Amino acid sequence: MATLLEVKGLSKHFGGLHAVKELTFAVGEGEIVAIIGPNGAGKTTAFALISGFLTPNAGQVSFRGHPIVGRTPHELCALGIARTFQIARPFPRLTILRNVTVGALGRHPDLPTAEARARAVLEEVGLAAKSAQPASGLTLAERKRLELARALATEPILLLLDEVMAGLNATETERFVQLIRAINRRGITILLIEHVMRAVMSLSNRIIVLNYGEQIAEGPPAAVANDPGVIDAYLGEEYVSAAQS
Amino acid sequence: MKWAGLAVVVVLLALPAVLGSYAISVFILIFFYAFLGQTWNIVGGYAGQLSIGHAAFVGIGAYTAAILARDAGITPWLGMFVGGALAALLGAVIGYLGFRFGLRGFYFALLTVAFAEIARIVTLNTETTGGALGLYITFTGNPREFQFPNNRPHYYIALALMLLATGVAAWIERRRFGIYLAAIREDEEASEALGVNTFKYKMMAIVVSAFLTGMGGTFYAFYYLSLQPNTVFGIPLSVEIVIRPIVGGAGTLLGPILGSFLLTPLAELSRSYFATGGWTGVHLIAYGMLLIAVVLFAPQGVYPYLRRLLAWRPRG
Numbered sequence: 001m002a003t004l005l006e007v008k009g010l011s012k013h014f015g016g017l018h019a020v021k022e023l024t025f026a027v028g029e030g031e032i033v034a035i036i037g038p039n040g041a042g043k044t045t046a047f048a049l050i051s052g053f054l055t056p057n058a059g060q061v062s063f064r065g066h067p068i069v070g071r072t073p074h075e076l077c078a079l080g081i082a083r084t085f086q087i088a089r090p091f092p093r094l095t096i097l098r099n100v101t102v103g104a105l106g107r108h109p110d111l112p113t114a115e116a117r118a119r120a121v122l123e124e125v126g127l128a129a130k131s132a133q134p135a136s137g138l139t140l141a142e143r144k145r146l147e148l149a150r151a152l153a154t155e156p157i158l159l160l161l162d163e164v165m166a167g168l169n170a171t172e173t174e175r176f177v178q179l180i181r182a183i184n185r186r187g188i189t190i191l192l193i194e195h196v197m198r199a200v201m202s203l204s205n206r207i208i209v210l211n212y213g214e215q216i217a218e219g220p221p222a223a224v225a226n227d228p229g230v231i232d233a234y235l236g237e238e239y240v241s242a243a244q245s
Numbered sequence: 246m247k248w249a250g251l252a253v254v255v256v257l258l259a260l261p262a263v264l265g266s267y268a269i270s271v272f273i274l275i276f277f278y279a280f281l282g283q284t285w286n287i288v289g290g291y292a293g294q295l296s297i298g299h300a301a302f303v304g305i306g307a308y309t310a311a312i313l314a315r316d317a318g319i320t321p322w323l324g325m326f327v328g329g330a331l332a333a334l335l336g337a338v339i340g341y342l343g344f345r346f347g348l349r350g351f352y353f354a355l356l357t358v359a360f361a362e363i364a365r366i367v368t369l370n371t372e373t374t375g376g377a378l379g380l381y382i383t384f385t386g387n388p389r390e391f392q393f394p395n396n397r398p399h400y401y402i403a404l405a406l407m408l409l410a411t412g413v414a415a416w417i418e419r420r421r422f423g424i425y426l427a428a429i430r431e432d433e434e435a436s437e438a439l440g441v442n443t444f445k446y447k448m449m450a451i452v453v454s455a456f457l458t459g460m461g462g463t464f465y466a467f468y469y470l471s472l473q474p475n476t477v478f479g480i481p482l483s484v485e486i487v488i489r490p491i492v493g494g495a496g497t498l499l500g501p502i503l504g505s506f507l508l509t510p511l512a513e514l515s516r517s518y519f520a521t522g523g524w525t526g527v528h529l530i531a532y533g534m535l536l537i538a539v540v541l542f543a544p545q546g547v548y549p550y551l552r553r554l555l556a557w558r559p560r561g
Contacts, residue, residue, distance in 0.1 A: 051438065053438075072437065072442075073434075073437040073438050074440050074441055074442045074443070077437075077438065077439060077440035078440055082438070082439075085434075085435065085438070089432050089434065089435040090435075091427070091428055091431035091432055091435065092431060093427075093431060094427060094428070094431060098424065098427070101424060102424060102425065102428045102436065102439050102441065103439040103440065105424060105425070105440075106439070106440030106441075109421050110421075111419065111420060111421060111424070114421070150435075150439055151438075151439075153439075154440050
């Protein structure tokens with residue numbers, strides 16, 4: 001399995017706060033990797049560093065063997081890294097179709113072609129019926145889908161999903177898990193931040209656990225879930241007893 | 246929609262045949278301010294980058310064409326493009342400073358005001374521009390010098406400018422460029438994440454907008470035949486440019502035109518009637534009341550409001 005994304009010694013501090021501290025991990029082609037950890041552990045900061053929204057104080061990030069630190073988000077998007085935002089950021093006054101078309105226009109500058117691509121993606125995420133509506137009227141679950149659809153429309157190689165399942169009910173979460181699996185089967189590598197443990201456990205090939213900006217564990221779901229350090233910092237005793245019963 | 250637009254254009258083309266000179270002059274202003282509103286709309290409406298310094302582009306275009314005609318005998322028909330190019334250059338400078346250093350919203354607006362003020366003060370203190378005395382163009386009535394014996398040709402030129410700017414905006418609106426501008430207006434960071442080079446597209450928007458606005462400066466100079474720094478570069482003109490598209494509907498194709506048809510006659514009539522009766526400034530009160538009404542009842546502008554009203558009407 002070839003390495004797609006490699007993060008080495010990545011650090012970011014805001015004043016005296018070390019949001020991310022010497023983070024090192026790699027994501028292989030075709031994998032689904034989850035980053036978990038308590039609130040404030042530095043997960044979203046790590047995403048912002050990888051996707052070019054923040055510049056690290058130290059460390060390297062390489063994508064397909066090329067260093068990418070210092071590249072702007074739109075350049076990284078063109079290279080094939082797409083991200084979603086933790087709090088969905090739809091273009092409220094544009095229609096659903098337009099929202100997704102913006103993503104598609106990068107690879108298909110011609111509007112009709114981009115719109116056709118956008119329609120295909122909307123079909124895939126199950127929003128096709130709403131394509132003519134303005135994005136401002138969507139429910140939370142739909143907004144999360146739209147966020148995913150826009151990122152997909154950029155035709156990424158690596159997809160960074162920042163809590164796309166937060167706030168969804170069990171049915172919606174299950175549908176999202178199916179959707180992410182289907183996207184992964186198409187050959188898109190996925191790195192996701194998630195608190196919904198059911199989704200994390202069933203989706204990921206590997207889990208990386210952060211606490212206070214530092215990586216405290218890494219490994220396959222089962223191993224990570226039984227790691228005493230992880231239970232202590234994040235999952236809690238209740239999770240373990242619930243998972244065992 | 247297309248046919249309705251065509252019909253309106255045909256009527257506007259025929260209109261001077263039945264209108265008197267004063268009515269024609271009101272229409273000239275309607276078209277000219279619709280034109281300025283539309284050129285502003287490209288950067289201010291579609292891209293959502295609030296410029297309150299567009300008078301700077303009008304002024305540069307006006308002074309450039311006037312000075313080229315006076316000192317070098319260059320016809321304003323050409324000077325128009327030189328003025329546009331210089332305005333575009335200033336637009337690029339303002340855009341670079343604002344967008345490279347991430348000035349948004351009110352901060353960008355203040356930057357544009359600052360540049361317009363700098364342009365005004367420099368012009369006030371420069372000999373070539375006539376300084377505080379202003380620059381006066383001798384009336385010849387020669388079409389080669391952008392002058393005409395009556396105001397009918399001005400009517401058609403102003404109409405052509407309005408249609409030109411609207412055509413450019415319509416062209417942009419239907420392309421990647423326009424869709425990217427709308428995305429930038431809605432959420433810049435989200436646009437970046439989706440692969441939009443926000444800096445590049447904002448630069449393109451302000452340069453195109455400044456170029457067209459600068460071209461309009463030639464019309465201003467040779468219609469009024471007198472240029473005063475405090476008027477051409479003044480904040481009041483910048484506000485006049487901004488207010489029509491905002492009232493009509495910023496970021497929509499018909500917004501600036503609708504806004505101008507609503508506001509220009511109001512301003513013009515109240516200015517000429519109230520001012521002669523000793524009621525100077527009443528038009529500003531009328532402006533203010535209309536603005537409040539728009540903000541309260543149609544915050545997106547009159548055009549989107551009307552479109553919604555029409556869409557709700559049961560058909561048949």
